[in-house]
Amino acid sequence: MAVRIGVGAGFAGDRIDPARDLAERGELDYLVFECLAERTLAYGHLQREQDPARGYNPLIEKRLAAVLKACVSNGTTIVTNMGVANPRAAGRVAVELARRMGLRIRVAVVEGDDVSAQISGSTLLPEIGKTVDESGLRLVGANAYLGAEAILPALDAEPHLVITGRVADPSLFLAPLMHRYGWKPDDWPILGAGTVVGHLLECSTQVTGGYFADPPYKVVPNLAYVGFPFAEVEADGRAVISKLAGSGGCVTELTVKEQLLYEVHNPAAYLTPDVSADFSTTGVVEQAPDRVAVSGATGRPRPEKLKTIVGFDGGFLAEAEFSYAGPGAVERARLASAIVEERMRTIHRCSETIRLDLIGVNALHATAIQRVAQTQDVRLRAAMRTLDREMAQTLLAEVESLWVAGPAGGGGYRGSINASVTTHAVYVDRDSIGLKVEVLQS
Template identity: 40%
Template sequence: MTFLVGNGSGFSGDRVDAPVPVVRSLVARGLPAALFFETLGERTVALAQLERRRDPEAGYEPMLERLLEPILLDCHRHRIPILGNFGAANPPAAARLIARLAARLGLPGLRVAIVEGDDVMGRIALDQLPVHEADGSLDMRTARLIAANAYIGAEPLAAALAAGADVVVAGRTSDPALAIAPLMHHFGWGPDDWQALAIGAACGHLLECGSQVTGGVFWDPGFKDIPDPANIGFPIAEVTAEGGLTITKPEGTGGIVDLRTVKEQLLYELHDPARYITPDVVLDITGCHLEQAGPDRVAVHGLRGHARPETLKVTACFEGSWLGEGEVSVAGPNALARARATADVLLRRLEMRGLPVRARADLIGLASVLDSDAGTLWRGYDGPEPPELRIRLAAEGPDRDAVDQAAREALAMLCCGTAGTGGARWRVTPRILTRSYLVLRERVPTRFTLHSAAELA
């Protein structure tokens, strides 16, 4: 029997209408299925923790109601469980929101599971843990901890499904775990069935970023075209008990699933193709080969699994410095000279005022992403005269007021700057530093609780 796994989002802020055609396709095919939402990035939990500090009922995916409202009724009617790490820093509050939504939709008996245990802040002394090799050079001596979350695996999610959950709300899980869990539950995979779990990990890895495997990010007009990009479809995986894995998407949606899109996503964030480490299994794709099995259908073969690691990754987020950004535009004849002069004046102003910030200026549209802090590219540019430019002043430092004052200098250019200057704005945002540690998995116990929507509402 084939089991379908659909994806409804690849990050926090993804398209809220994306899950609808996925669910329609799952329902139309009539096969056992599950739908998962992946909404967390490295810093998303920290931002959610800050929201929870301001409001005890906040701290979960802000678009959660918009994501679930159009599909919750159909998923419940057709026995399609929903899983998501959309609980972020506050899974219980997310579950209560889902319960209120269920009550409004006439589903008071909806069963919601809350998975907890990933939040290890205050439970584990980070300074006693080994630091992930990539983060060893970061200076964290004065940093204040915001959040510390372990990447937990699929077992508590699968257990929640086995207990009858219609919706599983979690915080920080590994991305593949969201797909592995319903497959474990449906096929009865054991936690040490490495070959089967490898199929699940590859399934989750290919689907976790939503439309990246169906043409998003892949799309490069004129070189790598995709049809109907405004209506790009989110992916669906077909998994069989024999180890078959095929990636596809809903009929009638845009985008494309072919060997190129699947290859790009398969290699995404894969530092070692022989050892893609997840909490549930170590995936080896060195023997993998792909087959175009039809239009918008790619079969994945040759995956191998090895025993899971003894440790879990814990990502800790700390309060960093402040980032200030001030922007202003120039347009028309001689725009380049005016933009250069404006940028130089802005940097000079920060020196004159003695503001304790580190700053740089960029000419957006000419040189910004690839330039150095010294502005080497825009200072040395000798190409065609651009019709307009956007000047961006960025300032960073530990003192919010100093950073704010630096960013505000862009506003003064409306009256103190060159001719034809306009469209000024500024803002100040906190910066978050992340550092990853390794902890023995037995030190991160997980659990789930199961509730009816009526009990939670």
């Protein structure tokens, strides 16, 4: 009988109601919440610095509260990387939640991805060609991308919930398939096939019409209620991607093909901690409405080293906005932009990079596309990353001063200063990872 594996989230801020629907009606064996990106992880380290009891996904309690009862009742195992920078604390939150809900559950916590102790001042950051010390950045944490093998011992404990830190996105889906079918960690073709399934599911609604929609060329029905996907996976790696009847969105040959190539630089060598997956041989066939069969993917030996994300304190991100409307709005906004730039450089001696955009004219393309704007409604946005909070506050003050000291007809000021992070990738040896699985019970 095929394994049914569904998606509870595709990023940290994903919707919750489609996960509840899938947990209640999906008849799933596994429900996977993929909620971790590079910056999400770095922010987790900053939060844990401020409070050792934090550092996990702040929505973990809300997400689990929506699905836990149904998953326990239906025999669905939850797998998630919502542990972020503090999986053990996340496990305690899950156990306490289960107690309040009157549920008895086992939570397997997977640790070992945190390799901060292996990063030193002499560690080279290849992306910028400098060592950590030379970068001048303050390290907040480093985490290796673990693979499916890290989750297998946790699944052996027959838990209701597995919580990890940084595990590669498709590996969260591959691990349950390896566990259920007994796939070997060096059976590269089958691991490649399983990785394709994980890759298709990991971004939740992107394979059911989200991000795909582009009217009038690509019309997606009932997108406001787009459903999360699930896969029916056979022991030989063949799978069918689908969604719940009555949910919005669609699963078609095109949605699957677009997601198959999403963030893939080389379809013949998609590198994960588990395998070098080859998507180039994948067949995609639409069997029925919202049922697309996927087969034929393969794989080759996995990379020797594990990619590791090193997070740094990026200081403060200052953002301020101001609007201009009516005839000449673009010209007035450009004058306002020049005023802010001049005062920040000349009067305040600011040497930081300041991003000045006209939203509605060139905010996304910046200087890549130059054209005469016809708009009568434009918003100036000024942004700067700095380690100096006072300088960040100065940028906000200069934009706000445009109320009376700038061009005519401006208004709608908003400003904010938020914590910022930056990340860089390095590579560590596999044998330097020390895995640990701890089982907690409610």
